Amino acid sequence: MNDETLFGRVSRFIGTLRHCQHLGIRALSATENELVVELPYSDAIVGNPETGVIHGGAITTLMDTASGTVVICALPEFELCPTLDLRVDYMRAAEPGYPVYARARAYRVTNNIVFTRCETFQEDPEQTIAHCVGTFMRIGPEATPKAYRDLITGGDDE
Template sequence: MQQYEPWENDELRFGRVSRFLDSLNQCRELGVKVTCANADGLELELPYSEHIVGDTDTGVIHGGAITTLMDTASGGSVLCCLPELELCPTLDLRVDYMRPAQPGKTVFARARCYRVTGTIVFTRCEAFQRGPDTTVANCVATFMRIGRDASPDWFWEKIEGRK
């Protein structure tokens, strides 16, 4: 069984990713929060709540909430791995569901970049639950590098915490 050891936190990256998540309506609605961010990647948490249940008979979380968590974690890891901030939209996302998330428990996602080119960033992500650590889904994704200038200055000022 996989053990998810705690990562060391980098406060600069943690702040940037937290402000980025706060700018996304779906993350605010789902309650997604950053638990750790550093140059290696990041970890997010999706707390269990009744409004993300996909099967009311069993209490299992809807797959769309898990996919959103993993896409956001993967995209957030791009903010952590690049030397300078830039916007990188999702090009492709493949999720393999291993098992339903256990009802009533928080789901975490750990993502990291494994290859960065001048135009594409490649990521891997795993969604899991703790105690005992159990994989819920795995994901690979690609993100297109479009540069910092593709977003307005006010957006970067918010992400960098200047306003």
């Protein structure tokens, strides 16, 4: 799949996730095995009203989204893969007023499991806000209704 096809698929997929629309989460780029997703700053995700710092839960949502969606970049065919677990380390607070980016990679794909890694950062990609490893279960493309698969692939050429 070329990058344009992948980007179309991941964008349509994230577009179907209601909570992502609610927070304004969107894909910025997609290549084979790598995806970058953005979480815009908003008052709705603030954890500490005194400082305006984003709550860790919103960062977890960003990383779950990026890790769950990079699975699309790593598999030959679109299939929904439920999250088995996520393990998140928070390195530093995100600076209020600026978007947070998540870069996710699928670093190992087996018949049953997709293993992912994800980092979040703001302006400087070297200044990691949080780091996450995840595992996703493969349940096969047949487990996802054809109408939904068609919606995500959007009639592209595979």
